[in-house]
Amino acid sequence: MIVKLYNKNNNPQELQRLVDVLNDGGIVIIPTDTTYAIGCHALKERAIERICRLKGIDPKKQPLSIICYDLSSISEYAKLDNNTFKLMKRNLPGPFTFILNGTTRLPKIFRNRKEVGIRMPDNSIVQELSRLLDAPIMSTSLPLPDGMESDYITNPELIDELFGERVDIVIDGGMGGTEVSTIINCTDGEAEIIRQGIGWLEE
Numbered sequence: 001m002i003v004k005l006y007n008k009n010n011n012p013q014e015l016q017r018l019v020d021v022l023n024d025g026g027i028v029i030i031p032t033d034t035t036y037a038i039g040c041h042a043l044k045e046r047a048i049e050r051i052c053r054l055k056g057i058d059p060k061k062q063p064l065s066i067i068c069y070d071l072s073s074i075s076e077y078a079k080l081d082n083n084t085f086k087l088m089k090r091n092l093p094g095p096f097t098f099i100l101n102g103t104t105r106l107p108k109i110f111r112n113r114k115e116v117g118i119r120m121p122d123n124s125i126v127q128e129l130s131r132l133l134d135a136p137i138m139s140t141s142l143p144l145p146d147g148m149e150s151d152y153i154t155n156p157e158l159i160d161e162l163f164g165e166r167v168d169i170v171i172d173g174g175m176g177g178t179e180v181s182t183i184i185n186c187t188d189g190e191a192e193i194i195r196q197g198i199g200w201l202e203e
Helices: 012-023 045-055 071-077 082-091 108-112 124-133 156-163
Strands: 002-004 027-030 037-041 064-067 094-101 115-120 137-141 169-172 182-185 192-195
Touching (some): 002 012, 012 027, 012 124, 012 169, 027 045, 071 115, 082 094
Parallel strands (some): 027 169, 094 182
Antiparallel strands (some): 064 137
16 A cells, blocks of 8 residues: 655644554555665564565664654663764764664664664654654665666655555655665764765764
């Protein structure tokens, strides 16, 4: 099922339906400020496992990422020192993923690596969704099968054609991008860029 949403003035009932799907352990495809992503309620372990199977992720080998609504909610799920907090405040919302040490508020599947990626995309649709959910959204970028055009991860109608039967809802938030977020590792108190993406860090 594909649902069209806009940057503002969305139908509250439509938004609540999406929140209900996430609360029930469903998975949805969401727009971000980089690429489209697969998302679920980050505290629902079975939904996370479902996304890991779909994407082919081994959570023991790579950290999982969550989308948070604001900086205060980040501190519930990740350990923040003052320098990292100030760095994130300067750069978020934006196309960055900050790797931090996770807290025990996260499900066991996150604690396999003790780290969590934190995102606050500059995208009003996913911001509103995470605010209404009142919980983080676990997210990972859409996989592009070998030999397929990038349209299948940027055009919502083609995304629905490819993934619609494997997820509960595809959110059409307009054309998506192909460039990835910049990843910054802050687990040891120092900020180290480990992947340069579309975001340029203001230090």
